[in-house]
Amino acid sequence: MATTNASLISAERRSAIERLMVDYVHAIDEGEYERWPTFFTEDGRYQVTGRENHARGWVAGMLLCDNRDMMIDRIYSLRQVNVWEPHTYRHVIGPTQVLECGTDGVHFVAKAQTNYLCVRTMHDGEQKLFSTGRYLDDIVFEAGDGGEVPRLRSRLVIADSNQVDTLLVIPL
């Protein structure tokens, strides 16, 4: 991307990115999983990996989707196909740091990172710190209703721990 100083991003765009971050975790935490793929561009990529995998360049992370259809498949499978003990997430996210911004020739684009903490609550009430880490995002401002809408072209979830307790079925 043609980059400009990330601090020069407009207040409107910065706040649109922040709304995207908040809306994303609320959709997941409230069980509105069907909304999850809509935060991505059609060719959007989503991948969860562990810090060690990331550091060592081990690219076969967990829960890899390289387009929106794969995300829709994941959610359908979560709802209808897979066997898992019911649970929900609660994410707490930190402030978003815009690392780079500019244009890809067509759209305004930005690279950003956001810390998260995710607590898992089981159907019987048991709670556990499930994952902490950061989102490393490529965001593109696509034309949408009455203006531009920021979407994720890529979200890499870098979990601090490589351990996963029992299973990872709901996206982080």
Added chain:
Amino acid sequence: MAQAIGVRPVSELIRWPTDDLSRIPLHIYGDPEIYAWEQDRIFRGPTWNFLSLECEIPKPNDYVLTKVGDTPVIVVRTAEGGINALVNRCTHKGSVLCYDSRGEGKRTFVCPYHAWSFDQSGELRGIAFEKGVGGLGGMPEGFDKSKHALTRLRVEVIEGLVFGTFSDATPPLEQYLGEPMVAHIRRTIRGRKMQIIGRYNHIMPNNWKLYIENSRDTHHPSLLHAFFATFKLNRLSAEGGIRHDPANWHHLVFAKRLTDQGHEEYSPGKLRTMKADFGLNDPSLIAQWMEFDDNITNALQSIMPGFVLQQILNSIGTRQIITRGTGECELIWTVVAFEEDTPEQRAIRIKQSNLVGPHGYISMEDGAIGGFVQQGIKGDRDKLAVVEMGGLTADGQPTRATETSVRGFYKAYRELMGA
């Protein structure tokens, strides 16, 4: 004896209700005394345990940490290019010598506590202040350093898979594995140079044996895993079978996806797992290339006690079980590519990592189901599991509608535990 000190004899702890292999007493999944014996007689007994991939320690003096059961182990590539495995416990006070999961340039292992130092063979080479200070203190005259070496495992390597054993009684690795197992390992790796592409540390809420049973349970895949059944990836109506070593300790279960002719058991409405309305929007996930001449598309090879070599379509990898007390275990998944892969083949392997690990469309359910069993048996330690499908013995069978491989595990388990 290392762990089972002060523990009652195995014969008092486990009563097998039948001479055949068709019943498993449920209390063996939760008893700390039995767990202690398992450490001694299985993991530190006459078995070969998977330690690491050779490609993790490519250069002289590289090391990685691993575990055999509960015992921490250092695997080091020696300066001469061999591989040594040493218990990661200083013979002085017992501290671990290495506490970073991997490293390089490691010619000596120096304890962080009092600086006892050991060479790559585990020999004690140096003691700080051995002669004291100013003629005072120090180790007594006559203290024999050669009697305080690290415990060293025997090591053997097959196709880049490094195994170790604590026991002098374990036969050589290839003899332990038996010809059919050796042949399948060679068929899967084929001398190709491995490259790790991912690792998942999967914490399972169940006793380690429940996962190993699951990996050998040949009739659960299309019943538990709707993904397998719906996409005809691993149904009992496909050509497949079970192979085992002469002692029935190790098992290989395989299926050939393209031979699936169907069966009335899989007709709509009969099984939960046959989802007629489930189609993938992006079927590229299950696109594969025929990597092996035998047309096997799904193969799980389970080596006693806790190792699995996996081929799910083109996802090749290893699974290593690490014990974590009676009610929990860790399964370390390592998925690999090979140096000779084309970029397209590598991309397929990466994409198919969606099928395995704690997030896997299929294997996430194995994490769940072990926990379900561990929960279900809590109040009924005196009850038995029934494993009678396909008979009472552990012989090889031309069908996967059987529990013969689970019985095989308990044949080996009973022989090793001596009860």
